[in-house]
Amino acid sequence: MSTSHTDAADIAASLRAEMVRELREMGEVISEPVAAALATVPRHLFAPGEPLEAAYAADRALVVKRDASGTALSLLSAAHIQAVMLEQAEIEPGMRVLEIGSGGYNAALIQELVGAEGMVVSADIDPGIVERARTCLTAAGYDRVEVVPADAENGVPEHAPYDRIIVTAGAWDIPPAWMDQLSAAGRIVVPLRIRGRTRSIAFDRSDDVLVSRSYRLAAFVPMQGAGAFREHTVRLAEGVVLQVDEEPQRFDVEALRRALGSPRLERWSGAAFDLPDELELFLLTNMPQVAMLHAAEELVDQGRFALSAARGVPVLIRDGSFAYRTKRPNQETGGFESGVFAHGPDAETVAAEYVELLRRWASDHRRRGAARIQYVPKTARTSLPSRGLIRKRHGTVIVSWP
Ligand SMILES: C[S@@+](CC[C@H](N)C(=O)[O-])C[C@H]1O[C@@H](n2cnc3c(N)ncnc32)[C@H](O)[C@@H]1O
Incomplete structure (x- = not known):
């Protein structure tokens, strides 16, 4: 090995150790096996051509492929989300794991975790990504990983059953094959x-x-193939958009424009506002007609919308009126109070309905524990409750709160 290769390997090893230290500090790495895997796999070999510092930045994803419009189709995901998902x-050693969405790096981490007795299958819909993943895995010494071209919708039946299925593209549903x-x-x-x-x-x-044991907000490239979903957006005005991605909903767009x-x-x-991600999940699963x-x-900045709308906020729509959540400092108790901005002829009604949900959240559920998310396939013989249902193509998501 030449001196420069040795130097690069040494620098990579020290950046890798630093990345693991940072991920522990962020609380994303909590177990020794995940820490050891991250400390072992040479991540830079899965990001050829990228500076070492970029490859080992804990919170940076690297784009591998974009479509014609510039949307990322394949990434080397950021190490922090990979750590979260592995945790x-x-x-455990000896497990059989299917990874959906290949790149090589995450599959190598999984190979470290399952050890010599386990098996890792990694599937990608894009033959170019499959080839790239195979090349990187071989260069890094992980050629036991089976990388196959496949659409996630069908899984990879020839190596099933799997103890774990780890999906690394954004899914809208759980296909029966999984x-x-x-x-x-x-x-x-x-x-x-x-x-x-x-x-x-x-x-x-x-x-x-399926019953949830943990969940975390995450951003991923969209699923392609048979399980791809189409997001609907309704433009209300310059810079104002409704985003709807469940079953088609009909809005009186002209009336909503007037309401704006x-x-x-x-x-x-009068209710405390905190845990915004949990509150949002509650709102999204308890509103009759909902969009973001x-x-x-x-x-x-001009004061025409609350700050919540910059990130996207659940909006309650009734005919030509709508309401959405905001917050203000609570002078008496500290922290924030939740509230509602509403527009349109029935602004009073939609605001009251939204406020009622905010109060119900605060009095019945806030800080009582995480939601329980269930997925009930259409083929399951389970009766469904009346609330918190989100219909998908192959089944129903049920969100309930302690
Ligand atoms: C975030 S990247 C995968 C990252 C990878 N796991 C890693 O180690 O960094 C997501 C991948 O999912 C793939 N993908 C998207 N839709 C798919 C589908 N229906 N079936 C299989 N792979 C899919 C994309 O081609 C892309 O390579």
Whole structure:
């Protein structure tokens, strides 16, 4: 090995150790096996041509492929989300693991975790990515990983059953093949989109349904192939968009445009505002007709929309009126109070309905523990509750709260 190669390997090793230290500090790495895997696999060999510092930045994803419009189709995911998902998966030596969405690096980490007795299958819909992953894995010494071209919708039946299925592309649904190919005590870790937001959810199998054990917000490149979903956006005005990605919903767009121009009604809940991600999940799964409202930052800066709309906020729509959540400092108790901005002829009604949800969240559920997310395939013989249902193509997501 030449001196420069030795130097690069030494620098990579020290950057790798630093990355693991940072991931521990962030609380993303908590177990020794995941730390050891991250400390062992030479991540830079899966990012050829990138500076070593970029390859080992804990929170940086590197684009491998884009489509014609510039949208990223394949990434070397950021190490922090890979660590989160591996912790969620709790992979043990000897397990059989299917990874959906290849790149090589995550599969090599999984190979470290399953050891010599285990098996790793990594599937990608894009033959170019399959080839690239194989090349990188060989260069890094992980050629035992089986990289196959396949559409996630079908899984990879020839190597099933799997103890773990780890999905590394944003999914809208859980195809039947994943259930069919999952072992009786298996777990699926999947970035699942629920009403416009994606969470990495660890689901344990319980007979013919899946039950969550943990979840975290996460962003992923979209699933392609048979399981691809189409997001619907409704433009209300320059910089103002409604995003709808569940079953098609009909809005009176002209009436909503008129409502946008009408004066703003403010109503305050008297309830504390915190844990915004949890509250958002509650709202998204308890509103009868729901979309996400997005407003451009300059409109927020001009005071025309609450800050919540810059990131996207659940909006409650009734005919030509709508309401969405905001917050203000609570002078008496410290922290924040939740409230609502509403527009349109029925602004009072939609605001009252939204405020009621904010109060119900605060009095019945806030800080009582995480939601329980279940996935019930259409084929399961399980009766469904009346609330918190999100219909998918192959089954139903049920979100309930302690
Ligand atoms: C974030 S990248 C995968 C990252 C990779 N796991 C790593 O080690 O960094 C997501 C991948 O999912 C793939 N993908 C998207 N839709 C797919 C599908 N239906 N079936 C299989 N792979 C898919 C994309 O081609 C892309 O390479």
